[in-house]
Amino acid sequence: EAGVAQSPRYKIIEKRQSVAFWCNPISGHATLYWYQQILGQGPKLLIQFQNNGVVDDSQLPKDRFSAERLKGVDSTLKIQPAKLEDSAVYLCASELNYQETQYFGPGTRLLVL
Amino acid sequence: AQTVTQSQPEMSVQEAETVTLSCTYDTSESDYYLFWYKQPPSRQMILVIRQEAYKQQNATENRFSVNFQKAAKSFSLKISDSQLGDAAMYFCAYRLNRDDKIIFGKGTRLHILP
Numbered sequence: 685e686a687g688v689a690q691s692p693r694y695k696i697i698e699k700r701q702s703v704a705f706w707c708n709p710i711s712g713h714a715t716l717y718w719y720q721q722i723l724g725q726g727p728k729l730l731i732q733f734q735n736n737g738v739v740d741d742s743q744l745p746k747d748r749f750s751a752e753r754l755k756g757v758d759s760t761l762k763i764q765p766a767k768l769e770d771s772a773v774y775l776c777a778s779e780l781n782y783q784e785t786q787y788f789g790p791g792t793r794l795l796v797l
Numbered sequence: 798a799q800t801v802t803q804s805q806p807e808m809s810v811q812e813a814e815t816v817t818l819s820c821t822y823d824t825s826e827s828d829y830y831l832f833w834y835k836q837p838p839s840r841q842m843i844l845v846i847r848q849e850a851y852k853q854q855n856a857t858e859n860r861f862s863v864n865f866q867k868a869a870k871s872f873s874l875k876i877s878d879s880q881l882g883d884a885a886m887y888f889c890a891y892r893l894n895r896d897d898k899i900i901f902g903k904g905t906r907l908h909i910l911p
C-alpha cells in the first residue's frame with residue numbers, strides 16, 4: 685500500500701512570497717490533516733478535511749493560509765504572503781474513516797528568509 | 798483544555814538496554830486514545846503504539862510497551878533491547894475521540910549509544 689505523498693520536500697522562499705504544498709493521501713482515506721511542526725515542537729493541527737469538506741480549521745491563520753481538497757482526494761496548502769515565523773515542516777496525514785490511526789507523509793520543510 | 802507533557806527533552810540509552818520515556822496528560826474526559834509516535838531523522842512520523850483509555854491492559858507491540866496509569870494520567874513508553882534504529886524523536890499524543898484532533902507533546906529525542 686502506497687503511503688502519504690507530499691511535495692516538494694524542501695522549499696526556500698523570501699518573506700512576502702507565496703508557496704504551495706501538495707499532498708496525496710493513502711487511497712480510500714476520507715480524512716486528511718495538515719499539521720505545522722515548528723523546530724523543537726510537536727505537530728500542531730492546521731486543518732482537517734473529511735472528504736472535500738472542512739471539519740476543523742480553527743488553528744489555521746486564515747489571513748495568509750488557505751487549503752483545499754478538491755474531489756476529496758489530493759489537497760493543497762498555500763501560504764500567501766509568507767512570514768519568517770512560517771518556517772517549519774508541514775506534515776500531511778490521512779486516516780481511513782472512523783479509524784484511530786493517522787498515517788503521515790514525509791513532510792515539506794519550509795524556510796522563509 | 799487537554800495538554801500533553803513530555804518532561805524529558807532528550808534521553809540516551811546503551812544499545813540492547815531498556816529505556817522508558819515519560820508522558821503525562823491533562824484531561825477531564827474518560828474516553829480517549831493515547832499514542833506514541835516515532836519520528837526518525839527522515840521526518841516521517843510513524844505510529845509506535847496505541848492505547849484505548851477504556852482498556853486496563855497495557856498495550857504491547859514487540860519491543861515496545863506502555864505503562865498506562867489512568868488515575869495518574871501517565872502514559873510512559875518502554876523500549877526493550879534498544880536498537881540503533883530506535884534513535885528518533887518520540888511524541889506522546891492524545892485524542893479525545895475518533896473524530897477529534899490529536900494533541901502532541903513536544904517530544905523526547907532518544908539517542909542510542911553503540
